Amino acid sequence: MNKGAGKTAVLFESDALTLDSGAALSPVTVGYETYGTLNADASNAVLICHALTGDQYVASNHPITGKPGWWERLVGPGKLIDTDRYYVICSNVLGSCLGTTGPWADNPATGKPWGVDFPVITVRDMVRVQAALISHLGVDSLMMIIGGSMGGMQVLEWLTTFPERLHSAVMLATAARHTAQNIAFHEVGRQAIMADPNWQDGRYYEHEAKPAKGLAVARMTAHITYLSEDALTAKFGRNLQEREAVTFGFDADFQVESYLRHQGSTFVDRFDANSYIYITRAMDYLDIAARHQGRLADAFKSAAHVRCCVISFTSDWLYPTVENKRIVHALNAAGVPVSFAEIESPFGHDAFLLDVPEMDHMLNGFVCAAARTRGLEDKDA
């Protein structure tokens, strides 16, 4: 699975990447995709940050599943993030498994896959790699950076770490810290993987059998947190799966069980179990305010020139409105210009990936204004 078919860049060859943990990584390979063309003054670049199990195939077919890009609804020629106008960059995050260095990759010191010897990473480490990638692509500053969920966390770390390289920033359904409940769900996922005998203390790469069962259970648990009770009820209710009555057994009697099993079993074909462990850990470690004596606003002191937009969704209980508003209040207190709305949606956390017209309306207005203030000509001009 681990070798993406797309573009790669080898970074941090001469100067190693120093991680938040203190460990150093060199070199770092990054799998990425670009769409559209960088203009003459390199002012039209948009960086899209993907979520936990996302990847760089934001607007083109996934090399393993063959499915359309995960945000093709919004990204492409003539679309809301218009690849005829903007140079769109999306890279596989550090620690993931589609072309970017992660626990599946070979440790240069041993010539064997890192496994759990791979250093623990943070969201800010992911962002440091992205910053090096855009430099490599000839982009000094971004017209816009945008991401939902863990993608939004990366946007937040860009605002704290490289604000001078940003013109505008969009955060969807996200948080500046992981709560006890967020950590708890992730721990269930990690423990499911580690309880799978095929995990073999993370050294399964040399074996035929992979910890697929454990990873599938992790995905099933996480998937529930991406939906809402209303969404599950509307989609499945207590409907039975191709049968007239319950079987008094442990087969997937209910449609919701069958659906979750399918989500779990298809996920393992495209994702590495150790990558899942490392990335969830990175998210759990996120607590931006903690680096500033608990004052989140202090993290954004150098970002007062960045046009920001934060959107939450009514039915999102994973990163609920209260966590998104915490970000908004901190940006406000730091003098960063920010727009915010809590958008009505029954879809739970996943709403940011789905067809929510009010989100599109707000985003479209924001993107157009960001392009206008960047000096990019209006589409209709």
Next chain:
Amino acid sequence: MHNLRPDLKLIADMVEPGSRVLDVGCDDGALLDYLVREKKVDGRGIEISQQGVNDCVAKGLFVIQGDADNDLAEYPDGSFDYVILSKTLQAVHRPQLVLSELLRIGKHAVVTIPNFGQWKVRMSLALRGRMPVTKALDKTWYNTDNIHFCTILDLFDLIEEQGFRVREFVPHTEAGKRLNLSPRQANWSADQALFLLER
């Protein structure tokens, strides 16, 4: 080219160019957009409706979905030169707190209110014995947003009680025409009034 509604123009006239402005209940952003373009202010808005938020964002404005009762507390002291609350004070849950919040986060507050002391409103209640429904106050008692009725003189009292100063008082018609009246006269005649307040 910017045809600002006359009552909003009265508010805009109170604002110094280049200042920092928060418009609480900014609706579609018409006033804020005018202030940003014509007076080069650093403008921010608070608006409850999604449609209003979208309209503002499309204009390139910065607006937070929220309301006066819940979202002022998070702003640091003295964040703005002007905080605008247009025809909203009578619709908030805690007008006294909101008023003091306006002048905590802003050096000045521009507050406009519909005047429940106007003679038409008084006559309506006195003669009909029903809660007043007039052209300016066109909702019935059970579906009005206005939960804290006040007159011009009532607001003067609250301002004095809170220890704030009225720097400008502009009674006007619903159409935004200035009326040259004393507070007592305005309390009888004016549809609305604008108060420029400071600490």
